[in-house]
Amino acid sequence: MFSIGDFARLGRVSVRMLRHYDAIGLLVPVVVDPVNGYRRYDADQLRRLNRVIALKDLGFTLQQVQAILDDRVDVAELRGMLRLRRAQLEAQLEADAARLVGVEARLRMIEREGRMNTEDVVLKQVPPVRVAELSATAAGYGPEHIGPVITPMYPELHQRLAAAGVAPTGPAIAYYEPAPGGTGDGEPVTVHAGIPVTSGPGTGTGFTVVDLPAIPAAATIVHHGPMDDVMASIQTLARWIEDNGYRPVGYHREVYLEYSPDQADQGVTELQIEIVKD
Template identity: 50%
Template structure:
């Protein structure tokens, strides 16, 4: 037998929590002294306590926890539930980190508005190219909608190129085009590489159109790419030109630290 204090230490919980679980009938002591009221627990009850704590950490209400542990949840069942919850939490953390990065990038953009120097913007005519890759639909051209979609695309493209033993002949290009057939804000995202092969198993072949573009070099992480597009779009508009809604990013230098990336950003326009 273990006193409530010793059992709390064994289970890494508080005495107060054990008293509460007793009061609601979730974990009743093996014996309660009728004179002193002291509670005593068997070592075998530690299994039930571990399940209660694990299920509570999954976000379940205590009445839901009671139903599950009373039905004698097996260790394998609990492990499966915990693994699922772990994956959900990890996904939420990634989403929150990406959201935080966007907020910080927008804040930096706002803070630098007054002292913002004019970036070096050039115009040029680009030739049409044929690249291979994958595409997906984003709800809008915002970093918030594009980021979570384009990031998983590139590992799939690289894996397919590796499996086909095809080596790109230039830097990767992300190409964006409006998708009015879906909605007024939707855009197609194309994650591509230039290759010599006409086709690659598992990948699509895309004709990236040529035309006149405004271009600048962006140095830094992709969560701050909005500033590049704002500068380009503002410059095109100020020149009395018309944006087509098409744009591309050519990843000139990819480093382990995204802050060291060098990306050429282009937006298409017509006169």
């Protein structure tokens, strides 16, 4: 048998943790000396310790771990617990991956600070346009929130247009507005994925036709590359707007001149921000 210190080293855990497991009945020593209280463990108990650590690392509480190991959870319930935890871990991985993409984009933007070329900004009028669109809500206005929401909407919209016999007449357009009840400042945003059309919908098409108004004055810039890096182009627009005595009105529009989800790094997107004199 092993002392608590030796057993802790063999199991790669702390003595304090083993004492806690003993106190709650999760991993009880084989022998406790009645005189000095020294705990003794045997090698077979490493198997239980390994299972405790594995289940705890999966996110189960110690109470749940004990119920599982003591066969107080049947197979069906355990399967359900594991599936739920798997879904939680997958969601966390997706969220962390999106957060990492956002951090990398911000770092690239910081590295390019001071090299903004506002000569690429064009002031122009944007004519009205009729679009067929789908709408959804994103958790925020950052690319890490917008991208996962808007990307699947365009293939779905193309399918619905084809089923309705409506032909696109121009490149896809996205625009945004605060979600109902919000201000859009760090809050949910309504995402509109649109495709220009000339005709209105029939019945049961599964999309909405909207007439987007003209923009009398828009500061525009053509963004090259993935939309994860769009903030650099937006900040170039911001610099031009401020330097020329304007202020923005609402959100910007995005016109996807050339874009494929499979070749996002080769995308060409025009950003349009409505402006007025400050």
